[in-house]
Amino acid sequence: MQQHPIVSIIMPCYNAGDNIKYSIASVYEQSFKNFELIVVNDGSTDDSLAKLTILAETYKSLRIIDQPNKGAGPARNSGLQVAQGEFIAFLDADDSWHPDCLLKLYQALETKPDAAIAYCGWQNIGLPANRCKPYIPPDYENQNKIETFMKDCPWPIHAALTRKTEIEAVKGFNEFWTSCMDYDLWLKIASFHKIVLVPEVLAYYHHHDGEQITKNHLRMALNHWKIQNAFLSDHPDITKQLGSQKIAEIIDGRMLQQAYISYWQRDLRTAQTLFRKVLARRYFSRKDLKYLLPALLPLTVYQSLISTFSKS
DSSP states (O other), X not given: OOXXXXXXXXXXXXXXXXXXXXXXXXXXXXXXXXXEEEEEEESOSSSHHHHHHHHHHHSTTOEEEEEOXXXXXXXXXXXXXXXXXXXXXXXXXXXXXXXXXXXXXXXXXXXXXXXXXXEEXXXXXXXXXXGOOOBOOOOGGGSOHHHHHXXXXXXXXXXXXXXXXXXXXXXXXXXXXXXXHHHHHXXXXXXXXXXXXXXXXXXXXXXXXXXOGGGOHHHHHHHHHHHHHHHHHHOHHHHHHHOHHHHHHHHHHHHHHHHHHHHHTTOHHHHHHHHHHHHHHTOOOGGGHHHHGGGGSOHHHHXXXXXXXXXX
């Protein structure tokens, strides 16, 4: 490894003792070798720090930051503060990469010096087979990019390589968000800078038992909604560009869709909250009311009512 790495990899770690050695191994198996790995132990209460200390004996270039628990966003910001690379990659302590992931993302940015982000395809691991199919996203530069990015997070956090200067320009991760902080980051950068697709599956998202940010569906849905609105508040010209009707379709339409998904999955606490939000925003049709109006009942009554309907 050279003294000044080209790529800095930032890995937040919170109680990932059972998985982190595999994620770190996938980093050091990369064909691109000019990198530094910064692992931020975010107040783990398991044996993560002890295992990291042992791993540092094998991987001499591994850098460990130990801090009180603050969350994934602050942990990544701590890594950014000491990162030396021109490019930044993020990898969570329970996910992994194809051996050529960094190489191909880096080559894409070298080929397109005006691009801020290179992104790739990914695959879920550990879910039912129908949810683990390899996925390659579209070339967003050939579409209405801002409208597309307003709708949803375009890729997992570890399926991209970003120029550090662009992350610094938006002041890193907004530590207010307890989830969807990567969506906030991509929205701020990719909406106004060119991005480049590497049309291969190079990132793997591992699902497992235990706490994962993406398992709290209500928190994610509400943070996603707040991030969309905060972005529009900072960029009122986008509202003018897309029009109020399109904005409602993007923001409120997504919330209604998420409410229905939660309803049919019988995650009724999430469904009730989101249905109430949609009612308050007045984004619904007459046929939606039979699902929206019962959500105004107290939660226990609502849950009992839906349970009764399900049995009938």
